[in-house]
Amino acid sequence: MFGCLVAGRLVQAAPQQVAEDKFVFDIPDYENINHIVVFMLGTIPFPEGMGGSVYFCYPDPSGMAVWQLLGFVTNEKPSAIFKISGLKSGKGSQHPFGAMNLPQTPTVAQIGISVELLENLAQQTPVASAAVSSVDSFTEFTQKMLDNFYNFASSFAVTQAQMTPNPSEAFIPANVVLKW
Amino acid sequence: MFGCLVAGRLVQAAPQQVAEDKFVFDIPDYENINHIVVFMLGTIPFPEGMGGSVYFCYPDPSGMAVWQLLGFVTNEKPSAIFKISGLKSGKGSQHPFGAMNLPQTPTVAQIGISVELLENLAQQTPVASAAVSSVDSFTEFTQKMLDNFYNFASSFAVTQAQMTPNPSEAFIPANVVLKW
Numbered sequence: 001m002f003g004c005l006v007a008g009r010l011v012q013a014a015p016q017q018v019a020e021d022k023f024v025f026d027i028p029d030y031e032n033i034n035h036i037v038v039f040m041l042g043t044i045p046f047p048e049g050m051g052g053s054v055y056f057c058y059p060d061p062s063g064m065a066v067w068q069l070l071g072f073v074t075n076e077k078p079s080a081i082f083k084i085s086g087l088k089s090g091k092g093s094q095h096p097f098g099a100m101n102l103p104q105t106p107t108v109a110q111i112g113i114s115v116e117l118l119e120n121l122a123q124q125t126p127v128a129s130a131a132v133s134s135v136d137s138f139t140e141f142t143q144k145m146l147d148n149f150y151n152f153a154s155s156f157a158v159t160q161a162q163m164t165p166n167p168s169e170a171f172i173p174a175n176v177v178l179k180w
Numbered sequence: 181m182f183g184c185l186v187a188g189r190l191v192q193a194a195p196q197q198v199a200e201d202k203f204v205f206d207i208p209d210y211e212n213i214n215h216i217v218v219f220m221l222g223t224i225p226f227p228e229g230m231g232g233s234v235y236f237c238y239p240d241p242s243g244m245a246v247w248q249l250l251g252f253v254t255n256e257k258p259s260a261i262f263k264i265s266g267l268k269s270g271k272g273s274q275h276p277f278g279a280m281n282l283p284q285t286p287t288v289a290q291i292g293i294s295v296e297l298l299e300n301l302a303q304q305t306p307v308a309s310a311a312v313s314s315v316d317s318f319t320e321f322t323q324k325m326l327d328n329f330y331n332f333a334s335s336f337a338v339t340q341a342q343m344t345p346n347p348s349e350a351f352i353p354a355n356v357v358l359k360w
Contacts (some may be wrong), residue, residue: 003191005185005217005219005259006259007217007259007261007312008257008258008259009184009258009259010219010220010222010258010259011219011220011221011222011258011259034311034312035261037185037187037217037261039185039190039191040190040191041191042190072317073309077188078188078190078191079185079186079187079188079189079190079216080187081187081190081217081261094277132187132214132215167323178247
């Protein structure tokens with residue numbers, strides 16, 4: 001029903017089914033991973049009114065499983081790319097794999113998919129840093145960053161009348177910052 | 181041999197084979213696409229010493245096919261994520277699909293995979309903006325952008341002695357830009 005692909009590696013299409021509604025892929029050497037793609041194979045759709053929540057699970061330094069909600073796949077949106085790099089320092093989320101006791105190996109993480117009612121999925125909030133869609137608003141992001149910068153720099157702006165004499169300090173005309 | 185996945189959509193695993201060494205996936209509604217994943221199914225490896233160059237092909241306003249080299253898949257790196265949004269204004273690259281005369285439909289793009297000698301692939305340069313790995317060096321990227329900005333802004337820097345009197349123009353001390 002599901003496939004999983006670590007960018008750069010071979011696709012996996014045979015998750016371990018750990019419960020009637022729960023599927024797990026092992027992700028070896030997870031510390032060298034940037035992106036993971038989770039997708040439905042297209043063979044079996046979700047039952048009407050249901051979808052899948054996608055979790056990333058990795059062992060914390062003491063070997064305990066930390067679960068983080070990455071996002072969702074549904075019949076309407078049957079695939080998603082998640083950014084994994086940068087998740088490792090985050091806190092765990094609530095998750096439905098509690099009783100599974102999946103064996104934890106230091107370098108092996110898991111992708112867990114839990115089939116649930118769509119209305120339940122709608123109440124769950126994925127880890128923000130996992131959304132690759134944020135990448136798509138790259139221009140927007142950099143624009144916001146530059147706006148922040150202009151606001152920051154402007155707070156230091158002076159006119160010549162306000163300057164204390166100091167012939168060696170260099171000044172940048174504020175409109176240069178704006179134009180850039 | 182190959183699969184193709186548009187983020188958010190169903191996976192495709194049956195490309196059209198347009199020549200012995202060339203495979204094409206149709207990508208409908210390509211203007212609303214951000215990322216495309218291309219991967220080997222894992223059933224048949226490339227012949228020894230060979231790999232695949234991956235092209236994105238879309239129709240320009242006059243309906244002519246524009247091909248852009250996104251990157252590569254090989255037996256050692258059998259999958260890759262490419263960023264498609266932002267490619268549409270770019271120039272076409274040299275490509276090996278010249279004689280194919282693939283039908284161009286206004287909203288349908290193609291992913292083309294050409295099986296070639298690895299030593300030929302090594303001489304090809306993909307479109308820089310297609311690399312999702314650049315996303316991973318996000319901090320590096322913004323740092324570079326800010327360095328560029330500082331260099332740009334500094335070229336306008338003046339000391340008080342060089343200023344022409346204009347009491348209304350605002351100036352930002354250059355060290356504020358550096359500190360940020």
